[in-house]
Each structure stands twice: as C-alpha cells, then as structure tokens.
Amino acid sequence: MYDSQDTDVITSVRSKAEKSVVLTFDDGPSKVLTQILDILEAEDVPATFFWQSRLLYSERPWKRVLQDGHMIGSHTTKHPNLVKLPYEKQFEEIQNSITKIERITGSKIEYFRPPFGQYNADTIEAAKQLNVTPVMWRIASIDWELKEDPQQIMTNVIDHLEDGAVLLMHELKQTVEVLPELIKAIKEKGYTFILLDH
Template structure:
C-alpha cells in the first residue's frame, strides 16, 4: 500500500528545485506537472490530454528509451520541456563521482543530439542524489529539479483514483508535481487537471 506520508517532499537543500519561482507580476496560484521515466507507450495519450486541457509539462527522460520514432518533436512543438533522467535510471547515490558524471553527460548528449535542444534540467532517479550529483549537474550546466508533491502513481496501478486524492489533498502554490508515463496516470490525468484548475491553479514551467 502506498505510504501517504511520502507524498510531500520537503528539503532545505538550495542545490535542488522543488517549487516554481514567484514571478513579480504573477498574482495567481501556479503548479508544474512533471512526468518521469519516458519516453514510453503512454506518451502520445498524455500529450493528447495536455493539449486538450491546454496544460504544459516537463518530461524527464531516460535517454536509453529515446529514439527518432518517439514523438519528441511533438513534445517540443506543443510547448513542453524535455529534461534528463539519466541514461539508464540507476541510483546515483550508489555510484562514484565519475560514474555519475557519465550518466548525466551521455544522457544530456543523446537528448540534445536527437532533439537539437539544450537540456537544462535534470531529475535524479528515485530522487536519490549526493554532492557528486550536484557537482556533475553543475559541470554540465543543468539544474536539479525534484518535486513538492509525489503522486505515488507508480504504486497505485490498482487504485488510480488515489493519485488524484494524494495530489488534491496536498496542493499548494508553486508546487512541482511528480507523475510518471504510466497507464494508470493516463486514466486519471484529465480529471486531475480539471480538479487542479477548479482549485484556482494555472500550469506553468520553470
């Protein structure tokens, strides 16, 4: 069973981003949707929903899954952002400094080679990182993006409505929301977006 105490992620680490910056001219409430572990089979459906609901998102991709036939052009054309989620999704905290650097470097290089777009953002797999991760990201000019609200969607295949419940109960201004490219997430995504909008939030990017 999913542990609800793990939904909200709180850290005092200034080396990582967990929430949107408040723009001086912004008066409304904002959140950012993020999707990890793609690009996968659920991506086209996720993009269809985001387009219909006029919502932008950030995608953190494993570069080993990215090839020319994936709809990466559509992701960029529709206003979304692609970030790195390493090459093969290891626990970076278990790797040495050079191994971590290679994971980030090769992922960034492959995504940039295929898309032609600079990769500015990075999310560590499992949310695990250490000082070597921070150093590697800095060397490569990438910012580390974590989250404020974890939907726990990866644990809720049999109870997808709880994804909505966990996010809605913990909504807060400027929160970054962690989702994944999963079948159960696709099922609840339209309703989740509508609920977030009904709560007075707009979807923004970093």
C-alpha cells in the same frame, strides 16, 4: 510532501501567476506518451518530461513534445541510483543522457531529475559541471504504486496542493487514466500550470 533544504535543488517555483503548479512526468518517453500529449493539448497545459535517454528512439513523438510547448529534461541514461555510484559514473550517466537527448531533439537540456529522487554532493557537483539544475518535487502522486487504484493518485495530489509546487508523475497507464480529471480538479482549485522556466 517533500522538501529539500538544498538550495541547488528545485522543489517549487515562484511565479507571477496567482496560484500555479509545475506538472512533471518521469521515465519516458513511453508507449503512453501520445495519450498524455493529447490530454495536455486538450486541456492547454504545459509539462516537463524527464526522460531516460536509453528509451529515446527517433520514432518516439519527441518533436510533438517540443512543438506543443513542453520541456524535456534528463533522467539519466539507464535510471541507476546515483548515490551508489562514484562521481565519475554519476557524471557519465548524466552527461551521456544530456548529449543523446540534445543530439536527437536539437533542444538544450537545462534540467535534470535524479532517479528515485536520490542524490548526494557528487550529484550536485556533476550537475553544476554539466550546467543543469537538479529538480525534485513537492508533491509525489505515488502513481507508480497505484496501478490498481488510480483514484488514489488524485487524492495524493489534490490533498496537498500548494502554490508553486512541482508535481511528480510518471508516463504510466494508470496516470493517463486519471490525468484529465486531475487537471480539471487542479484548475477548479484556482491553479494554473506553468513550466520550470516560466
């Protein structure tokens, strides 16, 4: 469980829906994106994708992401630890990412996730100047460490579910493996899935 006292950063979302969560995926667009989209379509679940713009080629199925009703946010250009960079470099990383994603997709970027979940006052200021809202999470699946134990991804999420929580996942093979089961388990606990700007 993660929480931030920083009012400029989103970790959870309040919805009119009875109980809801926000599903987010970092570090794409990746080779497994199409599989993730197939699962989300089958389960009728919206998600937000935070992309590194260096990975965004026009061949990636970004059109389908938007056509299917999902959102795309910035995850910088090259995924640096922003707190190790001066303000100007942080601004540049975020700005270049937003510019490239908007140019290719034609979709306005409103949300931004700092790599490694690391940010400081400069990051917040850069995001304000660029008119994007930083998004962290309440529940981390730790999927990036669980290549050999995908079932633990399930446990990490299901054991900590709460209303409005933003869930952190990644575009990884092991995540794809458990995603259908995970979505069903979240629904069985009475939760619906919403977007950040529900």
